[in-house]
Amino acid sequence: MRKCFAAVFAILCVLPLLSCSAQTTQARFFCWSVRFQRGFDQGFSLELSTFDPLTTSPNGELGALFSTYSHWSYFALNNTNGTPLVVGTLNLNVPFNVDANGNGFSDFFEVARPVSSTMTGGTFSSNIGGGSASAMWSRAAGSKNGTCVLTLQTLGSFAHTFEIAEYTGNLAYLPGSNTVSGTVSLSQTGNPGNHFFGPLSFVKSSTNRFNLLQLQAGVWTNALSQTLAFSTNAFYRDSTWPTNYYGYVEFNNGDPNTSGLSYRLWTLSIDDLNDADHDGIPDFSDDPLPPARPPLLTLKLGTTNLLLIFSGEIGRSHLIQTNTSLASTNWQLAQSVTLATDPQTVSLPIPTGITFWRVLVP
Numbered sequence: 001m002r003k004c005f006a007a008v009f010a011i012l013c014v015l016p017l018l019s020c021s022a023q024t025t026q027a028r029f030f031c032w033s034v035r036f037q038r039g040f041d042q043g044f045s046l047e048l049s050t051f052d053p054l055t056t057s058p059n060g061e062l063g064a065l066f067s068t069y070s071h072w073s074y075f076a077l078n079n080t081n082g083t084p085l086v087v088g089t090l091n092l093n094v095p096f097n098v099d100a101n102g103n104g105f106s107d108f109f110e111v112a113r114p115v116s117s118t119m120t121g122g123t124f125s126s127n128i129g130g131g132s133a134s135a136m137w138s139r140a141a142g143s144k145n146g147t148c149v150l151t152l153q154t155l156g157s158f159a160h161t162f163e164i165a166e167y168t169g170n171l172a173y174l175p176g177s178n179t180v181s182g183t184v185s186l187s188q189t190g191n192p193g194n195h196f197f198g199p200l201s202f203v204k205s206s207t208n209r210f211n212l213l214q215l216q217a218g219v220w221t222n223a224l225s226q227t228l229a230f231s232t233n234a235f236y237r238d239s240t241w242p243t244n245y246y247g248y249v250e251f252n253n254g255d256p257n258t259s260g261l262s263y264r265l266w267t268l269s270i271d272d273l274n275d276a277d278h279d280g281i282p283d284f285s286d287d288p289l290p291p292a293r294p295p296l297l298t299l300k301l302g303t304t305n306l307l308l309i310f311s312g313e314i315g316r317s318h319l320i321q322t323n324t325s326l327a328s329t330n331w332q333l334a335q336s337v338t339l340a341t342d343p344q345t346v347s348l349p350i351p352t353g354i355t356f357w358r359v360l361v362p
Helices: 002-012
Strands: 023-031 034-036 039-041 044-049 061-064 071-078 084-092 115-126 129-139 145-152 156-163 166-175 179-188 191-204 212-215 218-222 227-230 233-237 244-250 265-271 296-301 306-311 317-323 332-338 344-348 356-360
Touching: 023 179, 044 061, 044 156, 071 115, 084 129, 166 191, 212 244, 296 356, 332 344
Parallel strands: none
Antiparallel strands: 023 166, 023 265, 034 061, 034 156, 039 044, 039 156, 044 071, 061 071, 071 084, 084 115, 115 129, 129 145, 145 156, 166 179, 179 191, 191 212, 191 218, 212 233, 218 227, 233 244, 244 265, 296 306, 306 344, 317 332, 317 356
């Protein structure tokens, strides 16, 4: 008799429908520039920078070029007291085209993947002449830091520690017919205290709204409460990985702690597995579903179970949740049901005490 009373009481106390239009998905963010510490060879040191080392303090940046070579920098070869002896420019390739695990991310910029590669064919020019350049890269899986031995013909081989800047975290977004708005919270792999936080806004293409969006200019905040402004850029839905969206985020200055504009070019990758209408287009760029029809619920006592009978929209997901107290916010997912009929009957275990159910429609 107590079980029967508990079941009846529960259906009389089912909460009204809650709308779940906001979504959360995963994001990955990395800088195309590589940060170099000072390298050494027999007492001499080599520093890289995207600033002229004779006029501005070096920022350690090997910057993205995407021309004949993937990366470039100025360099300064210093004597034992730090005075520049040779200054020039360096052009070389990093091994960013390797994707051994086939997940669509370059192993070089994915901290979880190891790197072991020698890249030849680089060049340098300086105030005393030029020559060939090569780089021997080594980084253990799971480490954001690695070792690079830069060899500049006639100048020496310099061992550097380099760092990859990769961030991961959540993107909470609200899809719309023509726009998508959201907020990112991203922490650096290997240094979680370093993070980015801020809003994002996209405008969908009028002719290709599912696959092409325009990131709008905005501002994020870093762990030091410094603001970093970024410009407008195109974002694309990947045809090979159709749950993925990617594009450049170009900061006016990606590292305000340096003496000039640096570490500007980044890639943001958004992987959205949410697909409320199961049409193969992630909710991130899909047309938002119309408001759901509130389900109508009836609860009956069966011989060995409870029968929850509810009406709703066929083909739409319904989340059955349970709780032992209406004062508690700790609702637990009992079942996720996509309605095949209207109404549909779902079997539930008979509770041993007072239990409440509600149904949410995402």
